[in-house]
Amino acid sequence: MMIQVKNLWHIYEGRKEALRGINFRMENEIVALVGPNGSGKTTLAKHLNGLLKPTKGDVIIDGMNTKEHSVAELSKLVGYVFQNPEHMFFEENIFKEVSFGPRNLGLKEEEIRERVFWALKEVNLNGYENRTPYSLSGGEKQRLAIACVLAMKPKYLILDEPTTGLDERSSKSVREIIKNLHKEGHGILLITHEMDLVLEVAQRVVLLYEGRKVFDGPVDEFFSLELRNYDLNKPELLRISHELNVGFVRTVEEFIWRLTG
Amino acid sequence: MIYNFYVERDSILHTLDPRVKLIGSASIIVLLLLFNSPVVLIPFFFLIMLFVYILGKITFYEQYRVLKPLFPILVITIVVWAFVYDPWYKGTLIGVAYGLRLLTFGLIAFSLLMTTTQRELILGFIKLKMPYEYGLTMTIALRYIPTLYMLALNIMDAQKARGWEMEKGNILVRIRKMSAVLIPLLIASIKTAHELSIALESRAFGARKDRTFLYTIEMKRRDYVALLLTGIILIIALYVRYSLGFGHIKLY
Numbered sequence: 001m002m003i004q005v006k007n008l009w010h011i012y013e014g015r016k017e018a019l020r021g022i023n024f025r026m027e028n029e030i031v032a033l034v035g036p037n038g039s040g041k042t043t044l045a046k047h048l049n050g051l052l053k054p055t056k057g058d059v060i061i062d063g064m065n066t067k068e069h070s071v072a073e074l075s076k077l078v079g080y081v082f083q084n085p086e087h088m089f090f091e092e093n094i095f096k097e098v099s100f101g102p103r104n105l106g107l108k109e110e111e112i113r114e115r116v117f118w119a120l121k122e123v124n125l126n127g128y129e130n131r132t133p134y135s136l137s138g139g140e141k142q143r144l145a146i147a148c149v150l151a152m153k154p155k156y157l158i159l160d161e162p163t164t165g166l167d168e169r170s171s172k173s174v175r176e177i178i179k180n181l182h183k184e185g186h187g188i189l190l191i192t193h194e195m196d197l198v199l200e201v202a203q204r205v206v207l208l209y210e211g212r213k214v215f216d217g218p219v220d221e222f223f224s225l226e227l228r229n230y231d232l233n234k235p236e237l238l239r240i241s242h243e244l245n246v247g248f249v250r251t252v253e254e255f256i257w258r259l260t261g
Numbered sequence: 262m263i264y265n266f267y268v269e270r271d272s273i274l275h276t277l278d279p280r281v282k283l284i285g286s287a288s289i290i291v292l293l294l295l296f297n298s299p300v301v302l303i304p305f306f307f308l309i310m311l312f313v314y315i316l317g318k319i320t321f322y323e324q325y326r327v328l329k330p331l332f333p334i335l336v337i338t339i340v341v342w343a344f345v346y347d348p349w350y351k352g353t354l355i356g357v358a359y360g361l362r363l364l365t366f367g368l369i370a371f372s373l374l375m376t377t378t379q380r381e382l383i384l385g386f387i388k389l390k391m392p393y394e395y396g397l398t399m400t401i402a403l404r405y406i407p408t409l410y411m412l413a414l415n416i417m418d419a420q421k422a423r424g425w426e427m428e429k430g431n432i433l434v435r436i437r438k439m440s441a442v443l444i445p446l447l448i449a450s451i452k453t454a455h456e457l458s459i460a461l462e463s464r465a466f467g468a469r470k471d472r473t474f475l476y477t478i479e480m481k482r483r484d485y486v487a488l489l490l491t492g493i494i495l496i497i498a499l500y501v502r503y504s505l506g507f508g509h510i511k512l513y
Contacts (some may be wrong), residue, residue, distance in 0.1 A: 046418070049422055050423065051418050051421060070426070071421040071422065071424075072421070072424045072425070072426050075421075075422055075423065075424045076424075079422070080419075080422035082415070082418070082419040082422070084415075086417045086445060086447065086448065086449065087415055087416045087417040087445050088416070088420060088423065088445065088451065089440050089444075089445060090311040090440060090442075090443075090444035090445050098422055100425075100441070101424055104423060104424030104426070105424055106426055134448070139472075148423060149422065152423065152424065
């Protein structure tokens with residue numbers, strides 16, 4: 001069971017090709033989807049839950065072709081957390097906000113309650129049920145947005161720029177949530193510009209450039225590419241470790257450990 | 262998404278000063294209100310169509326396209342007049358005339374928008390002594406229509422990803438469902454407006470009463486000729502209507 005993208009082309013009406021023949025597979029892993037602005041990251045991600053339908057090619061989620069299923073049906077399998085969390089909040093309190101998704105799935109009231117409490121606990125927002133979504137801080141809003149999608153218990157989760165604009169503490173807590181969800185068996189697709197995030201949490205990287213997939217492989221191989229050619233930067237840690245010839249490291253601790261032997 | 266009706270052409274109407282076009286449009290509306298006889302109103306509609314076609318190079322098909330949304334009003338007007346007026350065939354005729362009068366209003370308004378850029382139009386209003394703030398308000402409103410449209414699409418996508426389906430349910434359920442889009446849209450709009458006002462003030466908006474403009478408009482000889490012709494037509498129309506008593510019928 002996996003996400004399969006087969007020779008996917010997408011052309012927005014009246015514009016040039018946004019995606020040109022993408023082939024891509026994903027299972028229960030953390031995949032970072034990277035590339036400069038306008039390279040097609042969001043367009044690709046929107047195909048995975050059926051918000052966009054292929055101009056040519058197929059997207060198959062656990063055997064379901066997105067052409068034959070509605071976004072609502074696919075939302076049980078693929079959760080999509082949009083970049084701006086405020087674009088989804090409309091209920092008067094957080095309990096109702098999180099229950100919106102499960103309610104749309106037509107679940108029983110008991111099951112909905114259970115899922116809401118579970119999802120809020122997953123993102124460390126338990127106890128916030130009666131507050132209004134707009135009273136939260138930026139980082140809390142991002143976590144609430146994740147909970148709203150999580151409550152639908154999707155197998156795969158797409159996170160669009162989940163840490164952008166967050167302070168270190170909030171960003172760290174979102175990173176922890178991502179790692180935990182992966183441990184619980186979710187497949188996670190991260191759309192991001194933050195190479196530090198890629199370095200810390202991703203297991204695989206898919207690089208898009210001008211609508212084409214130009215790289216798909218492990219994180220260490222990705223960072224050995226000449227990233228400047230794709231308008232991306234290499235994390236400082238990797239530059240230093242490269243200069244000092246200690247090889248690929250993911251964290252400062254690992255770096256020091258290698259250095260001191 | 263149609264929010265800008267302007268069509269690029271090389272025509273007389275396109276090159277006229279926006280002030281002349283505004284005054285001209287207003288004059289035609291006065292003419293429309295002067296007469297109520299089908300003998301005048303029905304040919305007048307087709308005359309304006311021809312006028313827009315020849316002087317503005319707007320094809321009949323393009324005119325038809327912008328007027329299409331108004332057709333239900335035309336039909337309703339005809340039907341209502343046919344029912345309430347005795348004899349019915351005279352009522353139908355009056356209905357056709359009044360319906361076409363409305364269509365002529367529409368045609369004039371759309372022709373103005375199709376032959377004048379938004380910037381020129383607002384500049385025209387301002388030069389006709391409309392306060393600058395109103396002009397800015399209009400510009401901002403027009404500028405933000407596509408932005409809000411994109412925002413609405415984005416919000417709808419976000420809610421669809423949570424299993425939201427607009428298409429399901431009866432009309433009441435659907436109205437209730439729209440709140441999932443309208444509330445975030447409203448909040449985002451208010452935030453945008455607030456940020457915009459801060460941006461305007463930080464660029465010293467309103468610091469000086471009189472304003473200068475980067476793009477200006479100037480009346481040329483052809484503009485004065487057009488203005489003169491408009492005046493002459495208006496005077497002739499008033500003469501025909503009030504001295505000769507032509508073009509007005511007593512309905513009751």
